[in-house]
Amino acid sequence: MKRYWPLAAGLGFLLVLSMFLSGAGSTPSGQPELVNIDDLSALKAEFNRSADSVRVILLLAPSCPYCLKGARVVENILQNHKDKPIAVFSVWERILPTDWSKPGTTVLHRLRDARVRQYWDADYRVASAVRQTMEARHLDFNCCDDRGVLWDMMAVFPPGAQWGDMLPEPLLVDGTVEEIAPKFASLLETLQASPNIGQVELKP
Amino acid sequence: MALAALACCLPLGFAGALGVLALSEMFDKLQPWFLGAAGVLLAVGIFQAYRGQKSCQRRASRFSLVVLALSAATVLAVLLFPQHLAVLLADYVL
Numbered sequence: 323m324k325r326y327w328p329l330a331a332g333l334g335f336l337l338v339l340s341m342f343l344s345g346a347g348s349t350p351s352g353q354p355e356l357v358n359i360d361d362l363s364a365l366k367a368e369f370n371r372s373a374d375s376v377r378v379i380l381l382l383a384p385s386c387p388y389c390l391k392g393a394r395v396v397e398n399i400l401q402n403h404k405d406k407p408i409a410v411f412s413v414w415e416r417i418l419p420t421d422w423s424k425p426g427t428t429v430l431h432r433l434r435d436a437r438v439r440q441y442w443d444a445d446y447r448v449a450s451a452v453r454q455t456m457e458a459r460h461l462d463f464n465c466c467d468d469r470g471v472l473w474d475m476m477a478v479f480p481p482g483a484q485w486g487d488m489l490p491e492p493l494l495v496d497g498t499v500e501e502i503a504p505k506f507a508s509l510l511e512t513l514q515a516s517p518n519i520g521q522v523e524l525k526p
Numbered sequence: 527m528a529l530a531a532l533a534c535c536l537p538l539g540f541a542g543a544l545g546v547l548a549l550s551e552m553f554d555k556l557q558p559w560f561l562g563a564a565g566v567l568l569a570v571g572i573f574q575a576y577r578g579q580k581s582c583q584r585r586a587s588r589f590s591l592v593v594l595a596l597s598a599a600t601v602l603a604v605l606l607f608p609q610h611l612a613v614l615l616a617d618y619v620l
Binding site: 390423 | 619620
């Protein structure tokens with residue numbers, strides 16, 4: 323029996339380390355701390371406060387490699403448009419069995435830009451709001467649905483529009499984030515050339 | 527006979543666990559099934575290593591034990607540190 327003590331001790335150490343690391347990580351400098359979404363009012367207020375910017379909602383799972391790659395692609399786009407008024411709301415959700423903890427520091431640092439706000443949405447409130455908007459506005463989507471919850475997707479909203487009873491009409495909504503990111507980049511280029519942002523039509 | 531020898535002497539369970547685990551990271555929607563399969567295959571591997579020795583009439587080889595340790599470590603890493611693993615996969619595999 324004694325020969326199994328090191329194994330048990332190692333396993334215990336890993337469990338303790340895992341529990342230690344499972345708390346919410348810290349966001350990059352320049353960003354507020356990770357916000358728990360208990361209701362939508364705080365996010366809605368922040369969304370409407372940023373009405374002079376192009377606003378992006380990302381729905382991501384913290385242990386999904388494809389989501390993390392998509393987040394990095396969006397970060398690169400933000401770095402290429404440093405001077406643009408853009409507000410990104412990165413919403414992390416529990417989707418996969420391995421999403422048993424809030425996003426840690428390594429995950430939160432996938433999006434380092436100061437224009438990013440990061441949220442933990444354990445109850446899928448934002449995903450529900452996005453779905454409600456898409457269904458009400460008859461926007462088709464062929465991706466990003468896991469047992470009724472939207473994830474690994476991006477919704478882009480024009481400046482000026484307000485989030486009232488439901489989200490405003492998006493300029494672009496689709497997934498996966500990695501696949502749709504080039505459309506987001508070209509949308510930003512188009513917006514630079516077009517003074518009337520509301521005329522841009524890039525829905526899938 | 528040859529199949530029985532293969533089943534008890536080669537670390538098929540561990541290798542299977544590793545393969546299934548890799549698939550679970552690549553195919554997100556099937557992850558629960560793959561994780562379950564990895565756990566079952568790992569258990570089969572452990573059974574092979576510690577209980578199947580009698581039928582093989584020899585001690586588990588050093589290679590089998592190394593594969594067992596690696597497989598167990600990988601399964602534990604996926605279960606306990608999924609975000610760190612996902613970051614590595616996102617940056618170096620995908």
